[in-house]
Amino acid sequence: MTVESTAARKTTRRSSGTKRTASASTSTTKKTSTRAEAVATEPELVQLLTPEGERVQHPDYDIDLSAEELRGLYRDMVLSRRFDAEATALQRQGELGLWASLLGQEAAQIGSGRALRDDDYVFPTYREHAVAWCRGVDPTNLLGMFRGVNNGGWDPSTNNFHLYTIVLGSQTLHATGYAMGVAKDGADSAVIAYFGDGASSQGDVNESFVFSAVYNAPVVFFCQNNQWAISEPIEKQTRVPLYQRAAGFGFPGVRVDGNDVLACLAVTRSALERARRGEGPTLIEAYTYRMAAHTTSDDPTKYRRDEEREAWEAKDPIQRLKTYMENEGHADAAFFEELETESEALGKHVREVVRAMPVPEHMAIFDNVYADGHALVDEERAQFAAYQASFEGGEAE
Amino acid sequence: MAVQKLPLAKALNESLRKALETDPKVLIMGLDVGKLGGVFRITDGLQKDFGEDRVIDTPLAESGIVGTAIGLALRGYRPVVEIQFDGFVFPAYDQIVSQLAKMRARSLGTVKMPIVIRIPYGGGIGAVEHHSESPESLFAHVAGLKVVTPANSNDAYWMLQQAIQSDDPVIFFEPKRRYWDKGEVDTEAIPGELHKARVAREGTDLTLVGYGPMVKTCLEVAEAAAEEGKSIEVVDLRSISPLDFDTVQASVEKTGRLVVVHEAPVFFGSGAEIAARITERCFYHLEAPVLRVGGYHAPYPPARLEEEYLPGLDRVLDAVDRSLAY
Numbered sequence: 001m002t003v004e005s006t007a008a009r010k011t012t013r014r015s016s017g018t019k020r021t022a023s024a025s026t027s028t029t030k031k032t033s034t035r036a037e038a039v040a041t042e043p044e045l046v047q048l049l050t051p052e053g054e055r056v057q058h059p060d061y062d063i064d065l066s067a068e069e070l071r072g073l074y075r076d077m078v079l080s081r082r083f084d085a086e087a088t089a090l091q092r093q094g095e096l097g098l099w100a101s102l103l104g105q106e107a108a109q110i111g112s113g114r115a116l117r118d119d120d121y122v123f124p125t126y127r128e129h130a131v132a133w134c135r136g137v138d139p140t141n142l143l144g145m146f147r148g149v150n151n152g153g154w155d156p157s158t159n160n161f162h163l164y165t166i167v168l169g170s171q172t173l174h175a176t177g178y179a180m181g182v183a184k185d186g187a188d189s190a191v192i193a194y195f196g197d198g199a200s201s202q203g204d205v206n207e208s209f210v211f212s213a214v215y216n217a218p219v220v221f222f223c224q225n226n227q228w229a230i231s232e233p234i235e236k237q238t239r240v241p242l243y244q245r246a247a248g249f250g251f252p253g254v255r256v257d258g259n260d261v262l263a264c265l266a267v268t269r270s271a272l273e274r275a276r277r278g279e280g281p282t283l284i285e286a287y288t289y290r291m292a293a294h295t296t297s298d299d300p301t302k303y304r305r306d307e308e309r310e311a312w313e314a315k316d317p318i319q320r321l322k323t324y325m326e327n328e329g330h331a332d333a334a335f336f337e338e339l340e341t342e343s344e345a346l347g348k349h350v351r352e353v354v355r356a357m358p359v360p361e362h363m364a365i366f367d368n369v370y371a372d373g374h375a376l377v378d379e380e381r382a383q384f385a386a387y388q389a390s391f392e393g394g395e396a397e
Numbered sequence: 398m399a400v401q402k403l404p405l406a407k408a409l410n411e412s413l414r415k416a417l418e419t420d421p422k423v424l425i426m427g428l429d430v431g432k433l434g435g436v437f438r439i440t441d442g443l444q445k446d447f448g449e450d451r452v453i454d455t456p457l458a459e460s461g462i463v464g465t466a467i468g469l470a471l472r473g474y475r476p477v478v479e480i481q482f483d484g485f486v487f488p489a490y491d492q493i494v495s496q497l498a499k500m501r502a503r504s505l506g507t508v509k510m511p512i513v514i515r516i517p518y519g520g521g522i523g524a525v526e527h528h529s530e531s532p533e534s535l536f537a538h539v540a541g542l543k544v545v546t547p548a549n550s551n552d553a554y555w556m557l558q559q560a561i562q563s564d565d566p567v568i569f570f571e572p573k574r575r576y577w578d579k580g581e582v583d584t585e586a587i588p589g590e591l592h593k594a595r596v597a598r599e600g601t602d603l604t605l606v607g608y609g610p611m612v613k614t615c616l617e618v619a620e621a622a623a624e625e626g627k628s629i630e631v632v633d634l635r636s637i638s639p640l641d642f643d644t645v646q647a648s649v650e651k652t653g654r655l656v657v658v659h660e661a662p663v664f665f666g667s668g669a670e671i672a673a674r675i676t677e678r679c680f681y682h683l684e685a686p687v688l689r690v691g692g693y694h695a696p697y698p699p700a701r702l703e704e705e706y707l708p709g710l711d712r713v714l715d716a717v718d719r720s721l722a723y
Binding site for chain 2 (some may be wrong): 153156164204375
C-alpha cells in the first residue's frame with residue numbers, strides 16, 4: 001500500500017481543475033474564503049447524496065442500499081436527534097448538569113456507527129450519542145454522567161462501546177492499544193476511535209497515529225471536524241485539511257461529507273474492511289458542523305455568525321435523506337408518521353428515566369476505586385460510615 | 398536452586414522472565430526494552446526468548462506507551478510498561494492519572510487495569526537532569542493507583558510478580574542506585590503481602606522509616622548509631638500506597654521516636670503524610686516531634702551537588718540526634 005491515499009490523489013487532480021463529484025455548497029466556499037488559505041481550499045469530499053437530496057456516484061465508494069436499509073438509517077438519525085433534543089431540554093430544566101449536543105452530526109455518527117460489526121470496538125469521545133445508539137447502548141445510560149450520578153456508568157464490554165472520554169484525544173491511544181491486542185489475538189475485528197477537530201491538535205492523537213502505523217493496528221480514526229473547538233475555529237487547529245495529516249504518518253486519509261449518511265457509511269465500511277484485511281489504520285475526516293453550542297455551557301453567538309449556521313442548515317443530514325427517500329418513493333407518509341410517534345415516545349421515556357435516576361448511596365464514593373482493595377480506602381470508608389451514622393439518630397427514621 | 402545471590406537488577410529480570418513464562422497475557426513494553434534489554438538491562442534477553450510480540454519495543458512516546466497499554470489491558474492483556482527514567486514519566490502523567498487510575502471506578506467496577514509501570518527512580522548515579530527524581534508522592538496522591546518500591550533483591554523478585562498479578566494499576570519504582578547491590582533471592586519461599594511494611598532491623602530508641610534506595614542508608618545509620626550506643630529500629634515501607642501505618646505505629650509505640658527518610662523533596666512528601674498519621678495514631682507515645690529528612694524544595698541539582706541534596710549518613714544521624722535530644 002502506498003502512502004499516498006486515493007483521496008489525496010484526487011485532491012491533486014481537483015487542484016488541477018478536474019471536479020469529479022459535487023462539492024460543498026457555494027455559500028460555504030464563499031464563507032471559508034476568508035479563512036487561512038490551506039484550510040479554505042476545500043478539498044473534494046466523498047459524497048453520495050447532495051444537500052438537495054440527489055443521489056450521486058463515486059468511483060471508490062459505491063453503495064447499494066435497499067429501501068428498508070435507507071429507512072433504517074433515517075430512523076436512526078431522527079431518533080438520535082430526538083434523544084439529543086430531549087437531553088438539551090432536560091439540561092435547560094435543571095435535570096442534567098451539562099449536555100454536549102450532537103445536533104448536525106447525525107449522519108457522521110449513524111453512517112460510521114452502522115458500518116460497524118458487533119465484534120468491532122468503539123472508543124468514543126463525549127458526543128457520540130448516535131454511535132452509542134448504533135451499538136445498542138441504552139441511551140439513558142449516557143445521561144448518568146451528565147446528571148451527576150456516575151462518571152461513566154456502563155460496562156464497555158457489553159456493547160463493545162467504551163466509556164465516554166472527556167480529556168481530548170486520550171481514547172485514540174486506548175483504541176490503538178486495543179487494536180494492537182486484536183491483531184495479537186489474530187481476530188479479524190476492527191476498532192474505531194472518535195475524536196474532533198480540536199482533539200486533532202493533541203499529542204495523544206498524534207502518538208496514536210504513530211503507534212497504529214508502526215504496529216499496523218486495525219484501527220479507524222474517525223474525526224468529526226465540526227469546525228469549532230468550543231470557540232476556536234478550525235483554522236486555530238490546523239493549516240492543512242485534517243485528513244491530509246494521515247499521509248505524514250504513512251496511512252491513508254479521506255475526507256467525507258459528514259452530513260451525508262450514505263457516504264459516511266460507505267467510507268467507514270471501506271476503512272474497517274481495510275483494517276480487517278490487516279492493512280492498518282485509516283483516518284477519516286467527516287466534514288460536518290456542530291449546529292448547537294459545544295455544550296450547554298457556552299454561547300455560540302459570542303464567537304460565530306448566524307449566516308454560518310444558516311449555510312450549514314441547508315446541508316442538514318436528515319432533510320437531505322428525507323428528500324431523497326420521498327423523491328424515490330422509498331418511504332410513504334405512514335412511515336414518517338409512525339417515526340414521529342416513536343420519536344415522541346423515546347423523548348418521553350428518556351425524560352421519565354432521567355427524572356427517576358436515583359442519587360447513588362453515599363458509600364458509593366468508595367466503590368470500585370481498586371479491584372484488590374486498599375487499606376486507606378477501607379479506613380476512610382469506615383470513618384465516613386461512622387460519621388454518617390452519627391447524624392441518623394439511632395436510625396429511628 | 399531456591400536461594401541465589403543476585404544483584405537487584407538481575408532479580409527484576411528473573412522476575413519478569415517468570416511472569417512471562419507463567420502468564421501468556423503478560424507483555425513487556427517500552428523504549429529499548431527489546432534488543433538492548435533496557436538501558437539498565439532489566440529486560441535483557443527477554444525479547445530473544447519470548448519474541449517481539451511479548452517484549453515490545455515502542456516508539457519514543459511515553460503517553461503513547463501508557464495509553465496503548467490501557468487499550469491492551471481492556472483487551473485482556475497484562476502490560477508491564479517501562480518508563481526509562483523518573484523524569485520522563487510526565488508526558489504519560491495524564492494517561493496515568495486521568496485515565497488509568499479512574500477507569501475502574503468509571504466503569505462501575507466492570508473493567509480491570511492490570512498494568513504495571515516500572516520506573517527506575519532516585520539519584521546517586523551522577524546522571525544529567527530528569528534522570529534522578531523521586532516523584533512517588535505525585536502518584537501516591539492519586540486514588541486508583543498503587544505505588545510500591547523494593548529495597549532489596551528478594552523484594553525486587555517477588556514484589557514485581559505480585560504487582561503483575563494485581564488487577565490494579567501499580568507504579569513500580571525501582572531504586573536505580575541499588576540495581577547493582579547483591580542480595581539473596583529465595584525463588585521458592587512464599588512471600589508476604591505486597592503492601593506490608595517490613596521491620597528491617599530491630600531497635601528500641603528510635604524508629605527510622607525509609608523505602609527504596611533509602612533503606613540501605615537507614616541501615617547504615619542504625620549501624621553507625623549502634624556504635625554510639627543508640628538502638629535504632631528500621632522500617633522498610635515497601636509500599637507507599639497503600640501504606641502500612643500499622644507496622645510503623647507498632648514500631649513508634651515501642652521506640653517513642655520517628656524519623657522519616659526519603660530522597661524526594663520533604664515539602665508535601667510522603668514523610669509529611671507519615672508524620673501526620675503517626676502523630677494522630679500515637680500522639681501519647683511520642684517523645685519527640687516526627688522529623689523528616691529528604692530533598693529540598695529545589696529542582697534536583699546537577700550531579701556534582703547531588704550528595705548535598707540527597708539524605709546521607711550525616712544528615713540522617715543529625716536528625717536522629719535532634720529527635721533523641723527532646
